[in-house]
Amino acid sequence: MKTIFEKSVAGREGCWPCEGMSEEAYIPSELLRDSDSGLPSASELDVVRHFTKLSQRNYGVDGNFYPLGSCTMKYNPKFTEIAAAMPGFTQLHPVLPQLQGAGGLCQGALEVMYETERMLAEITGMDAYTMHPMAGAHGELTGVMLMAAYHRDHGNKKTKIIIPDSAHGTNPASATIAGYEIVSIESVDGIIDTAALAEVLDDDVAGMMMTCPNTLGLFEKNLPEIVKMLRKVDALLYYDGANLNAIMGKMRVGDVGFDIVHWNLHKTLATPHGGGGPGSGPVGVSEKLIPYLPISRVAKLEDGQFYLDYDHPKSIGYVAPFYGNFGVFLKAYAYMLRLGGKGLTRASENAVLSANYMRKRLENHFEIPYNRICMHEFVASAALQIPKGVHALDIAKALLDKGYHAPTIYFPLIVPEAIMIEPTETENKETLDTFIDDLIAISEMANTNPEALHAAPVTLPVSRLDETKAARAMELTSDL
């Protein structure tokens, strides 16, 4: 499809004509650009048609089952958009509460922040929250910065963070950016091995980042022992909330001994992923970490008024320009209010039910390396199809042809040819059954006609794209 630049015609005006004005009256010409920027010139209808057509070249949850493991692609309720689009929220300038006498102009927004923090705290059993991190990985970074601040304040000389090989993929990069050395430990039978942990655990360990259920979809059942081991060396335990959709109402991470947790609200609390953001990654902490939370912090006076509190001398400072992705966590708040405690528990129960149902129905057709009760997702592999020359990638592409977004493939790294499936609680049984039937048919095709799978996809606007060429040619912008 042509780019908007190829459809552009110089002089064709968009929504506003531009006559009789000159910036040169105000700004000397040596400070001005010497040629047009080259932004497109197209009619409004051209623009609308261009983006409508582009959208039709995309799969999204609204149109396609999207069992992308680890990403929790659940249905995004439409009403939350109405809430986020209320002018009382969208028109609010973020510096308002920083002005004396103007904090009273944004009481509703501060209340949303306060109440959202409180609900997240109750769901996870943590003592306080910051809404500032703007995505999950940003929450991780904030969490590790909190860890560093805690140890610095206690005079602890800690240099290492333990990350199990079954943890979430962004963890090592987040910990490195916060200045730590990474120690990896290998899982045994799909979960953390306490013996392996004991081997690397010493006084230099600042903490451990854990994903639970882990990226294999398995619950870390040695958790109570792991907590005890870490406490002994004053190491903090970090909970990567990417998989929180499995445990709402079943376990609170604060109750079992985690010190820090981040959410991915765009996963667990159903805010739309938007083609890769914006997300929202609030971080919750146990009491001993409260002094280090980012500023500002929303607080409530006895008379019920809300205000921003900047007086936290031990705070790690600012991780965001303001208060995080307000427009995103507002939707998450609306979703929590809609579901209530029972609805959230029910969401987790059904996410786990659907994942186990799919696992069971697939077990005779695909290798499932850790085939036992899983949580909200499970990892299969293409091991049985490999002898026919069919890889996880071929299976993924064949699924695209059938109108599904593919599961996550080649992750986690500890399962070769991984196919990671997360159905979420919002898909009905017919969808799950049809998807499984189609996946089984693809597996049979691996025996009868593997070539057809190598050619997939054939029904989409493009077939497999040459990624090597993209990296070598490095054509990152249009030259037209």
Place this chain on the structure above:
Amino acid sequence: MPYVPHTEDETREMLATIGVDSIDDLFAEITEDMRPKSFDLPDGLSEMEVLTKLEAMANKNVTNHTSFLGAGFYNHYIPATVDALTMRGEFYTAYTPYQPEASQGTLQALFEYQTCVTRLLGMECANASVYDGGTALYEALMMAVRKTKRRKIVVSEAMNPIYRVMLNSYTTNLDVELITIPHKDGMTDIEGLKTAIDGNTAALLVQNPNFFGSINDFTELFAAAKAQKAVSIISSYPVLQTLLKTPGAMGADIAVAEGQSLGLPLSFGGPYLGIMTCTKKMVRQMPGRIVGRTEDGQGRTGYVLTLQAREQHIRRQRATSNICSNQSLCALRALVHMCTLGELGLKRAARLSIERAHICAERLTAIDGVDMLTKGPFGNEFAVTLPVNAYEIIAKLTDRGFVPGFPLGRYYDGLEKGLLVACTEKTSEEQIGILAEMLKGALK
């Protein structure tokens, strides 16, 4: 129960297939000692009830004030196409384009976005965005540290202080030294910056227009940085870049911007858009998603995420950044905004904003005791010095429905009387007139 479709019969059938008796059996590994000590959440509400509750909260916010607040975040008009097109579920409910054949819509849009922002800033390459302008600045700083293997960063104090405090937090745990060169009466101290750059400098960070609204040409400064092999980083204001000399023309190595002014509502601080562009030489240091053009087996043009060897999911702890998601939908909004307004429309928005700000400056400085603080050329924002503490005036005028600007004293000692005033194309001359009258009255 909302959004869960399984009927009781289906649940039983699924449990039977799994081979367990109840849903509780699926959670058996979470033993009694790990169960919640409390789960005290309210009962669910209907859609209507939730919206009524939120409407009441929204109404507690006062948004019918006339506001001259900017400070890097501006209330520009957003054409209707932006919401209409970006709310399409195919864009809205997709994820990061891991399967490019099923994500050509998102990918081509990001490619077009990359093209637009490089053209706006006069740079060669762009990524598909990061969280916000402050994060973009921090990531740019880290690109320079990796590239030069040096640790000293020279920052102008006329850089947005909201970003400078972020840089301080982010670099606490890293072996990086931030050296801040004071502003000179609201001007970027070019000579001071030049002097501070030496053979140990990784990067120079400046902003145009600076926080006080003052417009500069940094060509010579960037040349001086280049002579010391330091990386020149500039933060700019995208709407005005349709008119102003580009970072590229000045010789910047990395140009970043807060993209909020391109089609994103203020929304109390987010979601916003971190625009990141750089020269070809720097692109392998760039964090985040980058989209490249390629073709399929039949020679059809298509788009993919490229140069992924930089990223966290491949390189783990050796990645350029931990950033995983971008602000895809915000980038799409910015793209639709730029396409709808087009070259001419965006220029018009910039010109109107500049014109209104100059009218406003003239009206305000006509008042006794109110003087221009910003010296030299400015765009749509400027600072004045009042005869009294700015907070006092802000409180007075806000009570009467006008937020006159941002108090410079919040971030700058000695500028307690400084007021930063912004206009956009949405600011009317009538509003400017009322502001001037109110200020005059308040100062009597």
